[in-house]
Amino acid sequence: MNCEEVMSLLKRRFPNEPEYLQAVEEVVESIEEVYNQHPEFEKANLLERLIIPDKIHTFRVTWVDDNGNVQTNMGYRVQHNNAIGPYKGGIRFHASVSLSILKFLAFEQTFKNALTTLPMGGAKGGSDFSPRGKSESEVMRFCQAFTEGLWRVIGPDTDVPAGDIGVGGREVGYMFGKYKKLVGEFTGTFTGKGREFGGSLIRPEATGYGNVYFLLEMLKTRNIDIRGKRCLVSGSGNVAQYTCEKLIEMGAIPVTLSDSDGYIYDPDGITREKLSFVMELKNLYRGRIREYAEEFGCKYVAGARPWGEKGDIALPSATQNEIDGDDARALVENGVFAVSEGANMPSTPEAIEIFQQHKILYAPGKAANAGGVSVSGLEMTQNSERYSWSAEQVDAKLKWIMGNIHDNCVKYGTEPDGYINYVKGANIAGFMKVAKAMMSQGIL
Template identity: 65%
Template sequence: MKNQVSRYIEDFMAGIQSRNPAEPEFYQAVHEVVESLAPFIVENPVLMKNKILERMAEPERVIMFRVPWLDDRGEVQINRGFRVQMNSAIGPYKGGIRFHASVNLGILKFLAFEQVFKNSLTSLPMGGGKGGSDFNPKGKSDNEVMKFCQSFITELHRHIGPNLDVPAGDIGVGGREVAYMFGQYKRLRNEFTGTFTGKGLDFGGSPLRPEATGFGTVYFAQEMLKTRNDSFKGKTVAISGSGNVAQYAAQKVIELGGTVVTFSDSNGSIYDPKGITTEKLEYVMMLKNAIRGRIKEYAEKYPEAEYWEGSRPWKAKCDIALPCATQNELNGDDAQVLVENGCYCVAEGANMPSTPEAIKVFHDRKILYGPGKAANAGGVAVSGLEMSQNSMRLQWTPEEVDAKLHSIMINIHETCVKNGTDASGYVNYVNGANISGFHKVANAMLAQGLV
């Protein structure tokens, strides 16, 4: 059996790499899932015969297009746009749009593949997709961002809709960008529908959508801690990133009695040994959201904080780590430093922020480790709730949305424990999330035939 499983994994990955050259992030995401699912698939001939996982790893549709736009100097700029519609077995494609210079097809395929499992875990009827562009909104004026977004949607509008594909925000795409894209979509289609999530509250958005991913990550970590009769109270927490996810994760940690000591951006990290208070967090929100500054400015305003140029925050001594920045930001050496410094709980607010080497360290040391597809599912969960509110033409209160979000994260944790507990009693949340997410999609694909 063991040899058969190993051979299945090897053959599967060889096929993935031959069909998808030079897409390392996609290989990484697929390999993690295949390792979890191979024993189950090998024992179920119907899954092998129908090649369910092979089909799940092949996008149903990939749209790639040019995005021409005029900058403020009147010069023509050209970027590349993408939408990867990965799987619609359980609902319309659902997933964010990312604007960042690093965006390419391989990264979006990895994100779309992860999204299929993440959306399934929420129990809401959403398939998986992802899109974006190599456009970087940093340093651009509002007018330039608007022109780019309008050009981007002028092409993409043909391929999205409330019952087809419902995009949201992601890195580089916040409320401003979603509003510009929604406005252009409405203009071109001459209709007002819930085709985007993450909209403003005045035009169909859901309360708590900006907070959802950060809050959800902390709710998931809270459930992991409960399995060891523990909580955030009195704990030191290291957080990477300084955007929405990091900010609202910090807010919830502070509410639950924890002390946040780090934030970061692409240039470096800050470490505040006295803790990032509510007042200091408000400064970070103003700095990053209003004036789009750099986290280095935090250390200039609060001299007790250290600024670590070009360094990630993982050397900070902490009990709990919440990686909330980007993929592969936490490697094996970082993981070793974290656990040696006493970290015993890691919950991912970003998508695939830990490398395979880091995950191995976490599992070898038997610490609590929640992968992104489970721990950061709160964002897409509230997006799904926004879709429901749009369909019913109503809006729930922030308290109602928060209660539903909390319930969804508790349910995701429970299903991960159910499918991820090994013979020793240790919960492998990676296996739990992958197996749980796979079941629903696989059953739907089998029922719908060869499509």
């Protein structure tokens, strides 16, 4: 297998899908050497079969707004690979959603889920509908209409969706309710559900908590204490909020948050009390992060991202490609020595190259943000057992899973000079598990 030849062919077949091509290229570059050590993979054309999704479902979503106007959006579900378990991955509602983005997310999800050690395949879905600015009734009607287009291709042993950007507990609840009515039975087909009807403790916190647990494992490799370290966090939604909560608990000092309008920089640090304000602002009132600056009198920069501020650790927790080459250089120059990704693919290839050239600790999202899908997998287990674990039990399992993911990254990613290439380690570890499962099951 030659990486350049593979990517050249893929670019001819899918020329208008840059996010998907970017995600595939990163993995193919990482696994090229180990793949070529297994001629049986090439004989079975395994790489091409793994790159291209098993199934892509596209459907129209028609719903009625509060003014009685009929609206139409697109709905998608990309079922990428189920070699190690049922398809599993979030649903994203955002105006930017496209097939390219969902294919990249489903591809990444396949390897992320493999890293968790839980039996889950990879998928992703969503719509170009944005809940922002919509009434409660409009969101409900859209979710119900979306589920009407989705329900036939999901199920507890087929495909188990969860939340993602624009899809929280509210949206999952509406989709689950409609699914339950259409199918006529109560099954654990969605995760991220409310605690009242099968949701798991620690699920809302899991991605943020897991990211910090992975960061702590990285810091241990260099005997660095997280206490007192100033942390640049992007985003202000679920992942960013619980990343900050765990950082504060560990003695670190988060100093930034952001949204699509701009970012805040609080040199005094985001405290528990200030974080409570953010959670109420974003979760209850769906406000904007500039209101934090107005409330606490700190710096707010409109139309920008927080990567030019001084800090020790960066935790990008917003969206894909939010750190480019210039941002990466600014982070390095300002003293950042660790980057742990809470979002999916938030760093561009140029940014990743800069991080690795400077030998900083860099954890890709498929490893560092696997906590969310890990606890989703644990929720599936609890649903199947008709049982609920305590918060302490779930948190202990989450810590173990993140530690195990880190160990596998070290196993496959340690280079001759001792530097741990977490990108390479995560990609090879995830790839080998999926590849061996596919080989065992024959040509399908």
